[in-house]
Amino acid sequence: DIQMTQSPNSLSASVGDRVTITCRASHPIISLEWYQQKPGKAPKLLIDGISHLRSGVPSRFSGSGSGTDFILTITSLQPEDFATYYCQQSSFYPPTFGHGTRLDIK
Amino acid sequence: QVQLQESGPGLVKPSETLSLTCAVSGYSISSGYSWGWLRQSPGKGLEWIGGIYSGATSYNPSLKNRVAISLDTSANHVYLKMTSVTAADTAVYFCARVPLRVNDFGEGVPGYRFDDWGQGTLVTVSS
Numbered sequence A: 001d002i003q004m005t006q007s008p009n010s011l012s013a014s015v016g017d018r019v020t021i022t023c024r025a026s027h028p029i030i031s032l033e034w035y036q037q038k039p040g041k042a043p044k045l046l047i048d049g050i051s052h053l054r055s056g057v058p059s060r061f062s063g064s065g066s067g068t069d070f071i072l073t074i075t076s077l078q079p080e081d082f083a084t085y086y087c088q089q090s091s092f093y094p095p096t097f098g099h100g101t102r103l104d105i106k
Numbered sequence B: 001q002v003q004l005q006e007s008g009p010g011l012v013k014p015s016e017t018l019s020l021t022c023a024v025s026g027y028s029i030s031s032g033y034s035w036g037w038l039r040q041s042p043g044k045g046l047e048w049i050g051g052i053y054s055g056a057t058s059y060n061p062s063l064k065n066r067v068a069i070s071l072d073t074s075a076n077h078v079y080l081k082m083t084s085v086t087a088a089d090t091a092v093y094f095c096a097r098v099p100l101r102v103n104d105f106g107e108g109v110p111g112y113r114f115d116d117w118g119q120g121t122l123v124t125v126s127s
Helices: none
Strands: A004-007 A010-013 A019-029 A032-037 A044-048 A061-074 A084-089 A101-105 B003-007 B018-025 B033-041 B045-053 B056-059 B067-072 B077-082 B091-099 B121-125
Touching: A004 A084, A010 A019, A019 A032, A019 A084, A019 A101, A032 A061, A044 A061, A061 A084, A084 B045, B003 B091, B018 B033, B018 B091, B018 B121, B033 B067, B033 B077, B045 B067, B045 B077, B045 B091, B056 B067, B077 B091
Parallel strands: A010 A101
Antiparallel strands: A004 A019, A019 A061, A032 A044, A032 A084, A084 A101, B003 B018, B018 B077, B033 B045, B033 B091, B045 B056, B067 B077, B091 B121
């Protein structure tokens, strides 16, 4: 299976900050998704195909990367952005997820 | 707008069979999407269980021998059965709507991106 490693495991930031979350795959991939999960809720797809923002997702979210290294960037953090973020590779069977990055308010 | 709602027993005894239902509304499950099941536990994180499109299924090899996913198009339901459960199967189980992918033979098969999710249902395996 492709292993997905996220860093950091957790992150504290303030409203208005810019944050980046990285995701590394154990093998080169060509498709990667990012999800946001809030406590007690299901994950929500934010970005697909590495950099494609899903409908309704604010433009302060962006995704980039290629090969094995990928980044989720959130500019100008808003209160509703504090959540856990997961990357997921959809290139190879079986699809696999990172263990998540928890974003807390500082 | 599609809505997915998981249901089933919250408590299952070890060695028994876990059976869950995903009721889909706002979209016909026999239209152009596949359907998947995933689970989330503190120990293993998010894990894909498997998916189904029409008659084609695909399962996580780590669970393959214990899992079956099926459809009831008349009820617009997606089902999950998992046999011989242990405490390690304790998790929140989600169903999801999944875009198709095309395999090497040009056939539509269950994909690996999870566009829409149900709220999840907690299943605890304990005697």
